[in-house]
Amino acid sequence: MPALNVLFVLVLAAYFFGATLHLLGVVSGRRPLRRAGESLTVAGFALHTVDLVALLATEGGAALLLGEFYFSLLAWSLLLICLFLWWRLRLEMLGLLAAPLALFLFLSSQAVTAQRMPLPKALGGLFFGLHIGALFLAISLLAMACGAGLAYLYLERKIKTKEKLSGFSKALPALSTCDTVNRWAVAAGFPLYTIGLLSGFIWAKLTWNRIFSYDPKEIIAICVWLLFAFLFHQRLFIGWRGRKTAKLAIWISCLTLVSLLVINFFVPTHHSFARYIDGASNIPVRTQP
Template sequence: MGSVELLKLLVIGLYLAGTILSLSGILVARKSLRSVGMACAVAGFALHTFDMGLVTSQPGNSLTAGAFYYSLFSWLLLLIWFLAWWRLKLGFLALTISPLALLFYISSLRLAPMHVTTPPTLLGLFFGLHIGALFLALALLAVSFGAGLAFLHLERKIKTKEPLTGFRKDLPSLSTFDRAVHWAVAAGFPLYTVGLLSGFFWAKLTWGKVFSWDIKELTSITIWFLYASLFYQRMVTGRQGRRTAILAIWVFALAMLSMLGINLLTPSHHSFTAVPL
């Protein structure tokens, strides 16, 4: 086993330990377990950052490899989680984001070495505006997803007047969850819009046409309209609470279906399982 393989196994081990300990700490209301879980996640994130640095420093087309996309998304999920935990004290997001980050990192190691066709002169633009903006938007959607689930769960407990036992006693208020959804949508939708538009611009320069009726493109546009509706309700009409929480959950679910289903299972120029170059 080489040093690179060992590094990747260490990342998986730390992410797995962080996920298990964080979930256990939340479910049994043990702050010490949550703290150790967070420490494992931070250590895994540091090694993951080093791993991505090694990949990007390699000559060739490492930045266009499909496996790198999933690794990058896993890294961004953790980054957004840490920011949410630091700014909003939303440690409960470990219930959703930590397992997702682990899933996408493991998926990145299982992908075929497929490369996306990108002119070298556009690679920086492609990553900065398309991949970077989209993945940040989707990582923020993960925040709204977790906050939306927690909001619905706590709201149901309150409405049915059930006692808040176990980990529920330590949950933040409904307003905190609602604020997290608002924060994630306010930052995420503009990023998603930039990412989508830059993707069409890149398609025009690469394939000579803006739109090709690819299933990934159709799904991305559908997600944009749903995301736009969520953004409009939160930012323009001021709608809060249950309805926007449910919509945030559906938008994120569709986005994950696109990333884990369409990119892996459908034969198109967005596929991550195509024949290597």
């Protein structure tokens, strides 16, 4: 079995068992299971990093044109943000969100390949990398804000109805902690999303000689930016917190998922993966295990 296939299986197994053990630990209240799940998730992230580096080393610059690479990179970015917040805020519950999402995205990465596009010339490569890197980090932060928002609304309802907290509910962090995750994600995510959007327009100008082409993906991206800008302003300058910011973060995150999964696969766009499923393009794809 080729080395890349072995890495794929190891990452998949680490994420799957990490998510499973973490969930079982939370539901049963057994800390050793949660610890084991956390350790496997971290091990999966380390192996995932090696897998991305190996893919770049094997495919060279062609890896930057593979849908496989982008979905895998998005999963990696999500875990990176999760592990940072996990370490900084001691939020073990983030594993319940990040590990399953990373597993889904990493597994999905093996089903798609992207259209072969011309590599940007001159400074195009710089803006291309900035575009992808900044957007993926921003999307990952939005996912964390969405998870924290869902936890906030769920826990708030439990408290208002005076229901007894047990099992999963008992393991949730305090409302103030969920709100802190939202604040951090919005404060860091909006500037990153703005950088990603602007660098994408610059890259489009250098590559296709036009900044905006009314592509569905670009229109959705502008809508997300406007909503994100509103949330950023209300959160940091007006002082919004709690339920309002939780709900808005969830809606924005859902819109980015629509952009990523619906627009890319089912709507005609030059960002589409729909015409390049299972090796339909001429770009080499890693052999499936």
